[in-house]
Amino acid sequence: MRTIYLVMVAFLALLFTDKSAKRHLQQSKNKIKHHIKVHHPGKGQNNIEDAVLVEVKGKNNLPESYYMDVESVICYENLCKIVPVRIVWNTIGEYQKYELAKGVALEKYEGEPYTEEDYSKTQKILLDNNSPFKSIRIDEILTTVKSHDIVDAVAGETLLELNEEDTVDGASLTCYTLWHWAHGAVVDKIRDITAANFSSKEYVAYLNSGNLQKQLFAITQLENQKVYTKNVVEAVKKQTLVNDQLIRSSVQYLEKSNSSVYLSTLKTFVTKGNSKLKIAVLNSLLHSNLELTSTYLADMSLILSAEVTYQEMSLFLRLLQKNNAAVTKEVLNKLMPLLQKDILISRNVYWFLQDKNLNAAQKAKLKSFASKYKDQL
Template sequence: MTRITELFVFQNKIEHTFEIKHPGKGENNVETVILTEIRDENDKFPVEYYMDVESVICYENLCKIVPVRIFWNVMGEYQRYKMINGAALEKYEGEPYTKEDYEKTHQILKNINSPFKTVRIDEILTTVKSHDIVDAVAGETLLEMDEEDTVHGASLTCYTLWHWTHGDIVSKIRDLTGNSFQTKQFERYLTSKKTDQQLFAIEQMTRIMLYNDVLRETLITQVISNNALLLKTLHYVEKTNSSDYFSIVKTLFFKGNKQIRIAMLNSLLKTKHEITTAYFEEFCLNLPNLSSYQEIALFLRLRSQRNLNSKKITDAFLPLLERDLLIARNAYWFLKTQELNHEQQSILNRFFEKYKEQL
């Protein structure tokens, strides 16, 4: 659980106090931290965040613990760290960090997929016996890691700092930034050439449920040219009202590529909104442009699931009998269940005579 407990505002700075978890502190342990938000010169929007943390988690008071300041950008992405109050990091048995060790730690913290993501603290702590007392300390660990993934003799420090950097605080930073954005800022992020900024905008627009014509049209344009936005776009669209949902889905279905069309059909299969026959008939106009068996299969499944039938739907499926056999066979079994006029039945009969051994 993570929650805000206090808020202090200074000139161009806001201090947010949170209670968050660090895996090295134990499953049920909650740590109180202060996140500082640096605002622009107009004191309107965040430009950076930082937090002062302890350099290492140590259970037996045998470690040197020093403060480290970690910096993030407005999307919660790690930027850098620095030592404060003249402190310095140390390795096993008090060996001081070298310049190379500081740079290596920076590279480790930059790696969002570091092995420390899945390492447990008990894999780093070394159990030693001294004067009949068993202590858990940070020492020469038996944990095998590649040379570039840790600082030798300082794995516990790397572990501690990595989880401060990439833990619960990241989502809090993203939400704080999202709360400060308005349509103009979201539009700028949506039209960015950086996919991570576009995804951030969609994520936050979804969270705060911000819907308007400007953002809707901008998002449609962007997702058509960048399918990496498709999954988050679906989450956003599926939370809007019925009218906007059907309008956006139809636009993307007609203007998007195969991947987008499949996503829209899957969304329609899952939606709780009522799909009218007239709406499905409009979709049938795009049947000639469907290029794969998967699209046709989903189309037929949707028709069957919602029990959508009309002369226009039947007419739209008849030309599919002239497509490749896999698609045509699916269309045949659907048409066979429909009430057809004489001409339509003749077309279906000719198809049967030609392919009856393969149906």
């Protein structure tokens, strides 16, 4: 009977150990340690140190978040209380939160403990991408107090005057240290790791997410990796047509593509886009090295609607002048009605048409315009 009991105990122990091992293995698979080298501005210009960035995997084995354990404060004289703080980022390197181990607390100058309000305020400061700490040097925060030739304290109040909401009173150095961990060089490391895990499918999902920062991240990485598959370009096109904040990045991305993708997509932007997008397209075409065909210029002349703005008109005329040999009679004919627009636009059209090969009727309209506005030409 005793033998059976011992066998059962051993079996249960083995079963429990096996489950624990599997659970540990699963946790290990969900977290990948990346040994990186990072620079913190508070540690000197040339100081590069080793750090461990942990990537947390989610569904489909894709990155879900990242975290790194850092020092709460930089203190050269080793007189500050330094505790570990965990900084957490999302998949594109945006700071999310900070965490402290159980029983660990932050302290302010002269050992005063953090209050609940201080913890909340620190979180608010760290969430601010444009915090004043972005441009403050550590030597503008550090102060050294001496008494009887002994250094008594380091890292007092900042020598600069900060608004009350921009720092925790008595903990400016902690705020400075943590802000630069949260928004420093590690952000680029995170973005690189996420990009290395992504295929065009994930990029399209980010483009269609409605999240501006994810969309900009996707476009930047697609440009870096020179990805111009049909589904990706269509997603970029679709989102750019409805979001002006993507225009600059999208046009820059398309400028690195082949001429076919570049020209066809920009033509769609002119056909369906608003004035801001049309202006970006015309500027891009104007500064490209491509020679535009007469057919393409004729298609682009769709911009010459009744609602054409002065800036659009000016850029389009410069584009025509640059590709003068490809300007067709069709395009010239579409320009003639613009002599009836306001004087700023019509005068530009008149000057452009001066040396063009016009038919008799067009020359007559040009002469009539010159006679009517001779004092403004």
